[in-house]
Amino acid sequence: MAINQEMLPHLSPVWPHYTPIIASRASGSYVYDQDGSAYLDFTCGIGVTNTGHCHPRIVAAIQRQAGLLLHGQINIIVHEPILDLISELRRIVPPAMDGFFFSNSGAEAVEGAIKLARQATGRANVIVFQGGFHGRTVGTMSLTTSKTIYRAGYQPLMPGVFVTPYPYAYRYGWDEEQTSQWCLDELDYLLYAQTAPHETAAILIEPVLGEGGYVVPPAGFLKGLRSICDQHGILLISDEIQSGFGRTGKWFAYEHFNVEPDIIVVAKGLASGLPLSGVISSLELMDKWELGSHGGTYGGNAVACAAAAETIRVIQDEGLLENTLERGSQLMAGLRHMQEAYPSIGDVRGLGLMIGTEFRTSDHKPDKGIAKAIVQACLEAGLLLLTCGTWDNTVRWIPPLTVDEAQIKQALDIFTEALEKTVT
Numbered sequence: 001m002a003i004n005q006e007m008l009p010h011l012s013p014v015w016p017h018y019t020p021i022i023a024s025r026a027s028g029s030y031v032y033d034q035d036g037s038a039y040l041d042f043t044c045g046i047g048v049t050n051t052g053h054c055h056p057r058i059v060a061a062i063q064r065q066a067g068l069l070l071h072g073q074i075n076i077i078v079h080e081p082i083l084d085l086i087s088e089l090r091r092i093v094p095p096a097m098d099g100f101f102f103s104n105s106g107a108e109a110v111e112g113a114i115k116l117a118r119q120a121t122g123r124a125n126v127i128v129f130q131g132g133f134h135g136r137t138v139g140t141m142s143l144t145t146s147k148t149i150y151r152a153g154y155q156p157l158m159p160g161v162f163v164t165p166y167p168y169a170y171r172y173g174w175d176e177e178q179t180s181q182w183c184l185d186e187l188d189y190l191l192y193a194q195t196a197p198h199e200t201a202a203i204l205i206e207p208v209l210g211e212g213g214y215v216v217p218p219a220g221f222l223k224g225l226r227s228i229c230d231q232h233g234i235l236l237i238s239d240e241i242q243s244g245f246g247r248t249g250k251w252f253a254y255e256h257f258n259v260e261p262d263i264i265v266v267a268k269g270l271a272s273g274l275p276l277s278g279v280i281s282s283l284e285l286m287d288k289w290e291l292g293s294h295g296g297t298y299g300g301n302a303v304a305c306a307a308a309a310e311t312i313r314v315i316q317d318e319g320l321l322e323n324t325l326e327r328g329s330q331l332m333a334g335l336r337h338m339q340e341a342y343p344s345i346g347d348v349r350g351l352g353l354m355i356g357t358e359f360r361t362s363d364h365k366p367d368k369g370i371a372k373a374i375v376q377a378c379l380e381a382g383l384l385l386l387t388c389g390t391w392d393n394t395v396r397w398i399p400p401l402t403v404d405e406a407q408i409k410q411a412l413d414i415f416t417e418a419l420e421k422t423v424t
């Protein structure tokens with residue numbers, strides 16, 4: 001097919017482009033451009049194609065459903081794939097989480113979760129964490145504090161949002177225990193000083209900070225959060241949009257911390273590339289959501305639901321959670337080894353295949369220049385990586401959960417060469 005490249009400048013300039021690639025196809029861990037050049041894709045469309053590009057079973061499920069029913073608006077008809085998806089989801093979420101609402105994008109689902117929390121508690125305020133990213137709609141940009149670019153020029157924001165520190169131990173330079181305690185104390189302080197518990201509907205957290213820098217909280221932090229929520233009747237919302245669907249080696253990242261949230265928000269990896277998101281909680285909670293007060297035309301689209309149900313089966317049948325842990329250890333070990341040789345890699349952290357390498361200058365300042373130069377050098381050598389963090393100084397590793405040992409080795413080799421070239 002001839003592609004009219006003259007149309008490129010007509011893409012809205014609001015979209016930055018991290019690579020010049022015009023892709024014609026993708027398969028497994030690789031994306032192919034128009035000349036047929038292969039790129040090892042460790043971005044996964046920002047944590048979406050967890051089952052690898054165009055997994056044959058998921059493509060077949062999409063094709064099958066496309067020939068049966070493309071769209072059936074949920075208020076008018078209930079289609080089979082949405083029921084199939086619920087039955088798959090019920091196998092991977094706690095039994096008490098038996099209510100499911102679907103929408104299209106992550107931001108839309110976060111908005112849904114906030115609306116649910118407000119109606120269910122009769123309280124208005126929401127507490128979020130410094131460095132969090134929850135979306136770009138007017139509501140969710142108000143909950144987002146990872147970078148000023150997401151809100152500058154768009155204010156005023158939605159009121160009723162209060163920000164508390166995320167336990168980012170490396171940034172503070174404290175040990176995990178001390179960081180965790182300080183952050184819990186600051187949250188407690190916020191509840192005394194700014195948003196009274198009886199006015200606070202929810203605490204919204206990414207159990208592993210995504211866009212804000214791939215930060216894993218200390219072991220006891222989420223437990224502490226859970227107990228503050230229980231003490232005050234505040235709902236705990238886990239934004240699993242980036243950390244969910246196997247990314248950290250468990251279905252959801254909160255599972256690493258032995259807590260159960262009241263609401264889980266999912267998107268990205270859920271449908272392996274089709275737009276689908278969801279809000280999951282107990283039906284008891286959802287019963288407090290006023291009938292007809294929330295919804296949408298496309299939420300729970302039939303083809304997207306078919307892709308999502310098959311995604312869960314593929315992750316299970318192919319042992320992808322186990323693979324994520326194994327390949328994650330391989331990647332982490334390789335990066336930690338590199339850290340010994342290159343002190344500009346200040347920190348290597350992560351869970352499963354959600355790993356960040358943070359770059360710092362010799363006087364411990366965020367080093368965006370090096371992180372960007374390395375990502376560029378990797379791109380030139382055929383490896384796609386992204387940065388994240390408030391200062392864009394953390395390289396994030398998001399390979400597909402299907403990645404194999406040789407591909408991790410290939411990526412580490414390319415990264416080493418890029419470091420050798422870039423770090424003087």
Ligand SMILES: Cc1ncc(COP(=O)(O)O)c(C=O)c1O
Binds near residue numbers: 107133
């Ligand atoms: C943790 C988290 N929440 C919410 C969102 C927003 O999702 P979407 O871009 O699908 O609206 C993202 C997107 O990167 C995310 O990483």
